Structure formats: structure tokens, C-alpha cells
Amino acid sequence: MSEALLQVKDLKVAYGGIHAVKGIDLEINQGELVALIGANGAGKTTTLKTLVGMIKPAGGEIRFDGQPTARLAPYHYVSRGLVLVPEGRGVFPRLSVAENLLMGAHVRNDKADIAHDMERVYHLFPRLKERQAQLAGTLSGGEQQMLAIGRAIMSRPKLLLLDEPSMGLAPIIVQKIFEIIRMIAAEGVTMLLVEQNAKLALETANRGYVMESGRITLADSAASLLANEAIQKAYLGE
Amino acid sequence: MNIDFLQTPRGKLITFAVLGIVLAILPWVLTGGFENGKSWVRAVDFALLYIMLALGLNIVVGYAGLLDLGYIAFYAVGAYTYALLNSPHLQAMLPYWLHNPPFLLMLLIAAFAAGVFGLLLGTPVLKLRGDYLAIVTLGFGEIIRIFMNNLDRPVNLTNGPQGINNIERVHFLGLDFGRPVEWLGLTFDMVHLYYYLILAFCIVIIFVTLRLQHSRIGRAWVALREDEIAANAMGINIRNVKLLAFAMGASFGGVSGALFASFQGFVSPESFVLMESIMVLCMVVLGGMGHIPGVILGAIIVSITPEILRDVINPLQEGLFGKRVVDPENLRMLIFGLAMISIMLVRPEGLWPSKRRAREFHEHDEEARA
Numbered sequence: 001m002s003e004a005l006l007q008v009k010d011l012k013v014a015y016g017g018i019h020a021v022k023g024i025d026l027e028i029n030q031g032e033l034v035a036l037i038g039a040n041g042a043g044k045t046t047t048l049k050t051l052v053g054m055i056k057p058a059g060g061e062i063r064f065d066g067q068p069t070a071r072l073a074p075y076h077y078v079s080r081g082l083v084l085v086p087e088g089r090g091v092f093p094r095l096s097v098a099e100n101l102l103m104g105a106h107v108r109n110d111k112a113d114i115a116h117d118m119e120r121v122y123h124l125f126p127r128l129k130e131r132q133a134q135l136a137g138t139l140s141g142g143e144q145q146m147l148a149i150g151r152a153i154m155s156r157p158k159l160l161l162l163d164e165p166s167m168g169l170a171p172i173i174v175q176k177i178f179e180i181i182r183m184i185a186a187e188g189v190t191m192l193l194v195e196q197n198a199k200l201a202l203e204t205a206n207r208g209y210v211m212e213s214g215r216i217t218l219a220d221s222a223a224s225l226l227a228n229e230a231i232q233k234a235y236l237g238e
Numbered sequence: 239m240n241i242d243f244l245q246t247p248r249g250k251l252i253t254f255a256v257l258g259i260v261l262a263i264l265p266w267v268l269t270g271g272f273e274n275g276k277s278w279v280r281a282v283d284f285a286l287l288y289i290m291l292a293l294g295l296n297i298v299v300g301y302a303g304l305l306d307l308g309y310i311a312f313y314a315v316g317a318y319t320y321a322l323l324n325s326p327h328l329q330a331m332l333p334y335w336l337h338n339p340p341f342l343l344m345l346l347i348a349a350f351a352a353g354v355f356g357l358l359l360g361t362p363v364l365k366l367r368g369d370y371l372a373i374v375t376l377g378f379g380e381i382i383r384i385f386m387n388n389l390d391r392p393v394n395l396t397n398g399p400q401g402i403n404n405i406e407r408v409h410f411l412g413l414d415f416g417r418p419v420e421w422l423g424l425t426f427d428m429v430h431l432y433y434y435l436i437l438a439f440c441i442v443i444i445f446v447t448l449r450l451q452h453s454r455i456g457r458a459w460v461a462l463r464e465d466e467i468a469a470n471a472m473g474i475n476i477r478n479v480k481l482l483a484f485a486m487g488a489s490f491g492g493v494s495g496a497l498f499a500s501f502q503g504f505v506s507p508e509s510f511v512l513m514e515s516i517m518v519l520c521m522v523v524l525g526g527m528g529h530i531p532g533v534i535l536g537a538i539i540v541s542i543t544p545e546i547l548r549d550v551i552n553p554l555q556e557g558l559f560g561k562r563v564v565d566p567e568n569l570r571m572l573i574f575g576l577a578m579i580s581i582m583l584v585r586p587e588g589l590w591p592s593k594r595r596a597r598e599f600h601e602h603d604e605e606a607r608a
Contacts, residue, residue: 052471078473090468092461094598103461106454107473135597155473 003066004029005190006051006159011060013043013050020046022214023060028159028192033185035201035222036194037235038211044194045087047211048161051192052077052084065158079107081158087167089148093137097128100136100147104154114154121150124180142173149180153189160184160191166200178204198235202226210235265433266424278545279429283501285541286436287494292521292537293447293530294490299519300528301456302483303463305372307515308359308379312488314510315355316348316495318386318396321505323347324406327397341410345439345493352492353485355382360484364477367466379515387507401506408435408500415500432501439497443490447530450486459483517541524581526588528595535590543577544570 008026012019021043028034038044049055051062053074062069064082072080092100101121105114122129125146131139136147145165152160165181166174178200185191185204195201202208202222210218210231218225225231243249264282269275295309322328323344329337339347359378363371390398407416407428415435419426450456458479461469470476499505517540525536547570555562555569581589587599 054470073475074470075473075475078471084471086468086471090465090471092464092468094464094594095460096594099457099460102457103469103472106458106461109454151472 003063005065006192007061007063008051009061009063011047011050011062012058013046013055014058015046015055019058020214021050021057024211024214024216026209026216028190031188031190032207033181033191033193033205035198035205035208036192036211037196037198037201037208039235040196041213042211043214044211045163048084048163048192048194051161052082054084078155081156082161083152083155083157083159084161085148085152085163085165087163089144091136091139091144091147091151093135095136096133097136097139097147098132100151101128101154104151107155117154117156121153124153124183125150140173142169142176145169145173145177146180149177149184153184158190160189162191162193164194164196166195166197174200198231199226261437265430269430276427276429279433281542281545283429283432283436285538286433286440287498287501288518288521288541289440289534289537290436290443290494290497291491291518292525292533293443294487294494295518296487296522296528296530296533297447297450297459297490298483298487299522300533301451301459301463302480303459304363304480304483305368305375306484306487307372307376307512307519308382309375309487309491309518310510310512310515311359311379311382312352312355312491313495313498313514314382314386314507315352315488316492317499317505317509318402318495319348319351319492320344320496320499321402321405322395324500325402325404327402327404328395338406338409341408345496348492348496349489350492352495353489356485356488357481359488360481364480376512376515379510379512383507383510386510396507399507401504401508403504405499405503405505407503408432408497410435416503432497436497436501439493443493444530444534451530455479455482520578524578524588526591526595529588529590529592532588532590532592536588539589540578544574547573 004027006026006028008024010023010025011021012023013021024043024047026036026047036044036047046055050057053069053072053076057070064080069077069080069082077083092103095103098118101118102114105117108114122132127143128146128150131143136144139147149162149165162181165177169177174197181191181193182204193201193205202225205222208218208220208222208225209216210225218228218231220228226236244253265279268278268282272278291309291313294312295306298304298306298309323332323336324338359375363374366374386396387399389396390400396402407414409415413419413431415431416428418428419431458469458474461472461474462476462479462483466476469479498509521536521540522533523536524540525534526532548566551566551569551573552562555564555566587595591599
């Protein structure tokens with residue numbers, strides 16, 4: 001088998017004296033949807049931020065698309081195809097929906113393709129099309145999440161990292177967001193999904209990692225994790 | 239008036255034609271219509287220089303959202319670059335091929351020199367924002383002025399507080415802009431010639447800023463202004479984009495400064511005090527930050543109003559009280575200041591803001607209505 005799209009070996013991250021990530025291994029293959037679940041403070045967000053270069057690792061190796069990413073400046077990651085949809089969405093509140101989407105395409109230079117991708121995003125999120133002239137800050141939480149995902153798609157990611165897409169949203173909106181995540185996955189976009197809503201995440205993903213205080217404690221297919229009694233007790237509330 | 243008509247191609251053409259004719263005959267109307275017409279043309283020339291400055295500062299403050307209180311330093315760099323290369327003061331020390339460079343090349347040199355200073359300012363302040371940035375830029379502006387004031391020793395570079403005089407006028411297209419020219423039965427004085435020259439460069443700068451606004455760079459500046467972290471996550475190289483804003487804004491100031499030096503024939507540190515930086519910032523904010531027509535309007539109002547007040551205040555005082563009660567110079571600035579305060583209170587978004595900015599300021603009104 002060829003090399004995985006993302007390979008993480010013994011990744012360590014420290015903030016000051018605190019070791020948030022204590023040597024984890026991760027692998028994501030082309031076309032997979034992988035969930036990373038765990039309790040608050042387990043180090044999930046830190047892991048994602050490190051993967052896109054927002055935090056420098058204290059040790060270990062990250063290889064993306066066959067190349068190490070250690071020395072890259074943060075803005076290079078997007079053009080390499082590694083895109084994060086941050087926790088809390090991070091849309092530009094005072095720009096319109098359409099302008100936000102264009103920002104996502106900043107690293108690209110092909111006007112016709114960008115226009116085509118805009119249509120694709122509007123097709124995925126008809127709601128955004130309706131509101132394309134509206135300022136992003138006036139959108140509801142769910143719409144902002146859609147916009148953040150749409151904007152990330154605009155940069156044509158090879159690997160899309162989603163940080164807590166369900167955070168702060170009403171259950172019905174969460175269902176909708178996950179429907180869209182499945183649709184994007186069906187289009188062949190590889191994704192790493194960090195979620196506190198473990199049940200929903202595992203029902204959506206192919207594989208899953210469980211993270212506990214900075215370490216990966218379990219790695220398995222999503223179906224087996226869902227069936228795992230310890231997981232059910234700790235994360236699924238059953 | 240029907241605004242929609244102005245948006246049609248024909249409407250635009252007519253607007254531009256009218257605007258073109260007005261701009262072409264403006265200096266003649268002023269010289270023909272007023273007793274002291276030439277000084278009015280002179281005031282308009284300065285207004286055009288201020289438009290360039292305001293548009294340059296608008297890139298830094300309006301587009302990229304970096305508050306710069308020392309912008310006049312770049313005007314100074316442009317002016318002194320022109321002065322040093324085009325006056326006898328330093329020429330004895332310079333190699334012959336550096337004397338009086340061709341005009342367009344000279345402007346490029348001035349723009350480049352100011353741009354380099356823009357980078358000099360930009361590099362240490364990359365991590366600063368808002369009030370901290372304002373303080374550092376303020377200091378930078380003062381440092382440049384103080385340098386110009388004191389660089390007459392040990393080597394007399396800037397001639398200190400006396401300034402540099404005998405600066406050559408522009409020689410361009412076979413014309414000496416310092417001498418009157420007869421053409422079509424009209425006498426083109428220096429103020430007229432400079433009017434057209436500065437107007438031409440003003441139009442070039444307006445065109446460049448318009449193009450920049452809708453370019454990739456323009457969008458990157460907006461992203462930077464709105465949210466630096468999110469901009470970084472979009473793959474925007476924050477450092478380069480910021481430095482580019484500083485350098486680009488500075489180079490506009492440099493061009494404007496070079497034209498200023500050649501027009502005045504004299505430069506001294508006094509022309510580049512903090513008040514000037516603040517005035518240019520006022521033009522940008524008062525007109526409508528980030529919106530080119532607004533910034534132009536702001537520059538015209540802020541630079542011309544004091545001139546108008548100068549002519550109006552004395553007759554007014556004498557008419558009302560029979561004598562001069564207050565020194566006109568003080569009263570002028572008082573009225574001007576009050577006007578600015580009231581405009582900012584009534585229209586915080588500026589006189590002619592972009593639709594976006596107007597919307598930001600009135601979002602709450604809309605919500606209240608809805």
C-alpha cells in the first residue's frame with residue numbers, strides 16, 4: 001500500500017511546561033473520514049492546530065502528502081492542501097458571505113475554477129446562496145459553521161480538518177451539518193473530524209481515534225469503537 | 239437626481255466627460271473669477287497633493303487597518319529626496335550623473351526611497367496593532383522630522399532647520415514648469431502648469447488604488463484588517479502583506495512629496511510636523527475610510543476649508559462687530575475643529591463611506607427597524 005496522506009509519528013506538543021500532547025501516532029489515508037474523539041482537554045484541538053502549523057511541535061514527525069511539514073510557515077499549509085475549519089468558525093464577520101468564500105480561494109489564481117467552486121459550495125449550502133450578500137456576522141451559528149466549511153472547501157483541500165463543528169449548535173442544526181460532512185466525504189474529500197459528540201462522529205466516520213490526556217488510547221474502525229463497551233460508558237452515555 | 243442613470247455606460251461616460259471638462263477649466267475659472275485667483279489655484283494644487291497623500295494613507299489605514307500617525311514622514315522622505323538631487327545644496331558632493339535625474343525616474347526614486355522607509359517602519363511593528371501601533375508610528379514620524387532638523391552636522395546633509403532652497407522645478411516633456419508658457423492665447427503660469435501635472439499623477443494614483451482594491455492583494459489587506467488569525471488560516475502571508483501595505487502607502491506619499499518639493503522650490507522640516515500626519519488621517523476618516531471617492535472628498539474638504547475660511551472670516555467679523563475681534567488664524571482653526579467634531583458625531587462612518595461601512599455603522603438601526 002502507498003504511503004498514507006497524513007502520517008503523524010510520536011507527536012509531542014507543549015505549552016510552556018504543560019505537555020498537552022504526549023507522543024501520538026495518527027494515520028489518515030486518501031478518501032477516509034477519520035474521527036478524533038475525547039473529553040475536554042484531551043489535546044484534540046492542540047493536535048489539529050499543530051497539524052496546520054499554528055503551534056510548533058515539541059517533538060515527533062508529521063508527514064503530509066509524502067513530505068515533512070515541520071519547517072513550513074503557517075500560510076504555506078493552505079496551498080499544500082491542509083486546511084483547518086477552526087473551533088468557533090473564524091469567519092470574517094464584517095465581510096459578506098460571498099467575500100468570505102472568496103477569501104477561502106486566496107491561494108488559488110484560476111478565476112474560472114473559483115467561480116465553479118463557488119457554485120459547488122452554493123449547491124452544497126443553498127442557504128449560503130440565499131444569503132450571499134449578507135454580512136457573515138449576521139448569520140446564525142449554524143449558517144456560520146456552513147460558511148466556515150464552505151470557505152475551507154474553496155481552497156480545495158486535500159485534507160480538511162474540522163474542529164468541533166457541532167459546538168454551540170441546536171441538535172437539529174448539528175444533524176444538518178453532519179449530513180453535509182457526509183456529502184463532502186462522498187465527494188472524496190479526506191477529513192479529520194474532532195468532536196465531543198462522539199456518537200455522531202463515530203456514526204459518520206470510517207475510523208476513529210480516542211484521545212485521553214494527551215495520548216491516543218484506542219484506534220479502531222468506527223463501527224468497533226461504537227460497539228466497544230468502555231467507549232460506550234465513557235463517551236456515548238449509554 | 240436619478241442615480242441609476244449614472245451607473246449606465248452612457249451615464250458614466252457623460253459623468254466622466256463633465257468631470258473632465260470641469261477639471262480642465264477649473265484653474266482658468268479660478269484665475270478669471272477671483273481677484274486672488276492664483277492663490278486659489280495654488281490651494282487646489284495643494285489639495286491634489288493631499289488627495290495623493292490621503293489615498294496612500296488609505297491603503298495603510300483604510301484597507302489594511304493599520305493605524306499610522308507618522309505618515310507624513312514618507313511625504314518628507316519623498317520631498318527631501320527630490321530636494322537633495324535637484325538643488326545646488328548637495329550636488330557638489332554628488333557624482334554628476336545623479337544631478338537632476340529625468341522627471342519620471344526622479345519620481346520612481348522618490349517612491350522607492352519612501353517605500354524603503356515604509357519597510358523600515360513596517361518591520362519592527364509587524365506584531366503591533368491599534369493604539370500600540372499608533373504610538374510607534376507617531377514616534378517614527380517625529381524621528382524622521384528631527385533627523386531632517388539635525389542632519390546639518392557633522393555633514394551638512396539636510397541643511398537643518400533652514401531647509402533646502404533653490405530646488406529645480408520639474409522639466410518634463412520639453413517644458414520648464416517654473417516658467418510661464420503661452421498657449422492658445424492663455425498664459426500658463428507655474429500654478430497652472432503644476433495643476434495639470436499634479437492632476438495627472440493624482441489620476442494615476444486613483445487608478446492604481448482602484449485596481450488594488452479589487453485585486454488579490456486588496457482582498458488580503460481586507461482579511462488582515464478584519465481578522466489576522468483567520469487571514470493566516472486562509473493561507474495569507476501576513477508579514478508580506480502588511481509590509482506591502484506599508485511600502486505601497488509610503489511610496490504614494492513619496493511621489494506626492496517629490497511633487498511638493500518641486501512645486502514649492504523649498505523644503506524644511508517645518509512642513510512635516512505631526513499636525514500634518516493628523517490632517518491626512520482626518521481626511522481619510524472624515525471622508526470615509528477605505529472608500530476612494532470618500533477619501534478624495536475628505537482631502538478636498540480638509541485642505542480647502544481653511545482656505546475658504548481665511549477669506550470669509552475677516553469680512554464676517556467686520557460685518558458683525560465692526561472690527562476684528564479674534565485673530566483670524568485662531569478662529570479659522572477653531573471653526574474647522576468644530577466642523578470636524580460635528581461631522582464625526584453626526585456621521586461617524588464618514589461623509590461618503592462605502593456601502594459596507596455605512597452598513598456596519600447602521601446595522602443596529604436596521605435591526606431595530608426589523
